[in-house]
Amino acid sequence: MLPPGFYPRGVSGFRIHDLIKEYASEHRRVVFNGNGYSDEWVAEAERRGLPNIKSMVEAIPVLVKDENVKMFEKFGVFSKAELESRAEIQYESYAKAINIEARAMTNIASKQIIPAVIRYTKELADTINSVKAAGCEPKVQTDLLCQTTKLMTEARNACDALRDADMKASAMTDVAEQANFFHDTVCPAMQALRDPVDQLEMIVDKKCWPMPSYGDLIFEV
Secondary structure (H helix, E strand, C coil), rough: CCCCCCCCCCCCCCHHHHHHHHHHHHCHHHCCCCCCHHHHHHHHHHHHHCCCCCHHHEEEHHHCCCCHHHHHHHHHCCHHHHHHHHHHHHHHHHHHHHHEEEEEEEEHHHHHHHHHHHHHHHHHHHHHHHHHCCCCCCHHHHHHHHHHHHHHHEEEEEEEEHHHHHHHHHCCCCHHHHHHHHHHHHHHHHHHHHHHHHHHHHHCCCCCCCCCCCHHHHHHH
């Protein structure tokens, strides 16, 4: 039983029940009780005619669409100029955040990870020579050396590509163009660097790796 005074003046419990029923029926198309992060929801949202905005950069222009500007102005929340300024700030904030992350990645890769992998490959090469001198075939060590060298080359090339993309983005003056370039070009370049580095982390001797692994952080801290 709800306490006295719970309902707004002039609104009965029955009226609230009717409103809930009315709104639930009217807006049923946006209700989804499955996994909202799954491909199932993407397909279902498309079937219902709902927009599928996949990133923050794609969401920002919605703020200044004509119908949304009219709505904000109608209720005296924001003017068109205020909405445009907020959209510009959002573009700038996104670009700055990705810029910081991209530069951090290139610095970590070039100054810590790649030098550590070089040291590990030297250890492998020395081990291969020692095993050969002992009269055995160092197949495992040779396979590891070839695999590690290949991934290190990929990481170095990806690091250079990311640095170039970040420099190009940083030189842009149009905030919307810049934010979209960070999203469309710099972010994929960041992923291209992460892929070989993640593989190297699973191969390189733990004592050579320059930073804690996920396992260290979860189980050993």
